[in-house]
Amino acid sequence: xxxxxxxxYMGDYLSVIVTGFDSVPRSLELxxxxxxxxxxxxxxxILNQAKTVGELSTMDAFKHIEIFQQAGITAKHRIAxxxxxxxxxxxxxxxxxxxxxxxxxxxxxxxxxxxxREWLLSPEQADAKASKSxxxxxx
Numbered sequence: 210x211x212x213x214x215x216x217x218y219m220g221d222y223l224s225v226i227v228t229g230f231d232s233v234p235r236s237l238e239l240x241x242x243x244x245x246x247x248x249x250x251x252x253x254x255i256l257n258q259a260k261t262v263g264e265l266s267t268m269d270a271f272k273h274i275e276i277f278q279q280a281g282i283t284a285k286h287r288i289a290x291x292x293x294x295x296x297x298x299x300x301x302x303x304x305x306x307x308x309x310x311x312x313x314x315x316x317x318x319x320x321x322x323x324x325x326r327e328w329l330l331s332p333e334q335a336d337a338k339a340s341k342s343x344x345x346x347x348x
Contacts, residue, residue, distance in 0.1 A: 214239050216246045222254035222329055223247060230263040233272050240280035247286060254329050258291040258322060259301060270304045277313045288316030289325035 212229030223246055227239060247253050282288075290305065292298040301318050308314035319325035 214242055216242060218246065218250045218252060219256075221252070222256050222326070223250070223252055225255060225257040226260060227257070228260045231261045231265050231269075232263070233265070233269050233276065236273065237276045237279060240276055240282060244281045244286070253285045253287060255286060255288045255316075256291070256322070256325055256329055257288060258293075259297055261297070264296075264300060265304070267303075270300075270307055273304050273308060274311055274313060277308060282313065284315045286315060287329060288314060289329040290316065290318045291320070291322050291325045292318060293320060293322075 212235065213227075215224075215226040215228075217224045223243065225239075225243060229235070243255060243257070247255070290301055292301045298318065298320060305314065305316075305318045317325075317328060319328065
């Protein structure tokens with residue numbers, strides 16, 4: 210399977226499709242590319258679909274704490290992860306839990322692209338983001 214990262218600006222979100230084998234160095238490079246694309250387009254909504262093979266170890270999952278920090282992922286990056294396969298969903302669910310427990314992710318994991326896109330672009334999510342932004346600027 211070929212290692213490819215497809216990042217496309219869709220107007221109101223970035224569509225990211227990843228193929229190939231999973232690895233920590235590959236994850237770091239991917240997230241750096243995503244942050245660069247977000248900055249380039251001024252768009253921080255990310256729809257990330259994993260079409261990868263292989264399994265990351267528990268330690269590799271915990272390394273995503275450093276990956277997100279080194280790549281520059283912040284609360285402004287809204288991430289909708291899609292994993293349609295059960296095994297990939299379970300693996301990403303563990304990574305999501307690790308990142309959520311460290312308050313390093315503003316996002317959710319989904320089983321379908323449609324569900325993820327709906328959440329990512331929902332007006333309620335945009336309103337919540339604006340509200341948090343106003344709250345933090347008031348302090």
